[in-house]
Amino acid sequence: MRIVIQRVKSSQVEVGGIIVGQIGRGLTLLVGIANTDTEVELDWMARKCLDLRLFPGDNGSTDRWEKSVQEIGGELLVVSQFTLYGNCRKGRRPSFTQSAAPETAQQLYETFVEKLRQSGLRVETGQFGAMMQVSIENDGPVTLLLEQENE
Template sequence: MKVVIQRAEQASVTVNDSTIGAIDYGLVVLLGVTHDDTAEDADYLVNKLVHLRIFDDEDGKMNRSLKDVSGKVLSISQFTLHADTRKGRCPNYMNAAKPELANELYDYFNQQIKQHDIQVETGEFGQMMQVQLTNSGPVTLILDSHDR
C-alpha cells in the first residue's frame, strides 16, 4: 500500500461539478492499493500518517503531528500510484488491486484514521474526480507499507 501525503492549507474534491469533500487544514492523502495489501498495511500507514511530525511548531520547525495540530484528512483513492512505467509509453496498471479489494481497504484505512479522532473527508471510489489543494510548504511525502 502506498500513500502520497501533501500538507495542505485547504483542499477539496469535486465529482460531476459538486464538491463532495473539503478540508481547511491538514493532509491530502492519495492512497494506492496493490494485490497483496492487507489491513495490517493500512494500520501501519495510518499510524505513521497520524504521528508523522511534518507540521510547524511555534518556532517554525516541522515538529508537530496531524493529531497535535488537530488537522483533517482529505483521502482520495488513487490506483495510478501502482502504475508500472518501465516499458513503453503507456502505463501498466496490473499492480493495482482489483476494485473490490481496493475499495474495502480504502474504507478500512479511512475508518482507522477516524479512530484517532481525526476528521476524514473522502472522494468517491472509482469516479473521475477533480482535486484542488493549496500545498503548504510545499511538503509532499511518499510512504509505502512494503518499505518498513
C-alpha cells in the same frame, strides 16, 4: 500500499461539479492499494500518517517540523488513487497490474479511512472509482511518498 502525503492549507474533491470532500489545514492523502496489501499495511500506514511530524511547532518557526496532524487538530482528505501503482517502464502506456482489483481496493480503502476516523480528526474522502477533480493548496510545499509493501 503507497500514499502521497501533502501538507495543505486547504484541499477539496469534486465529482461531476459537486464538492464531495473538503478540508482546511491538514493533510491530503492520495492512496494506492496494491494487489498484495492486507490490513497489516493499513494499520501501519494509518498510524504513520497520523503521527508524522509535518507541521511547525508553537514558536512559529517554519524550519522545524515538530507537530503531527493530530497534535494540531488538523483535517484529513483521503483520495483513492490506483494510478500510484502505474508502471511506466515499458511501452507508452502505464501498466496497472500491481494495483488491487477494484472490489478489494475499495474494501481496504474504506477500512483505511475508518482507521483514520478513529483518531477523532475530521476525515473527508473523495468518491471511490469516480473521475475526480482534486484541488490542493500545498503548504510549503511539503509532499512525501510513504510506502509499506507486503512481501
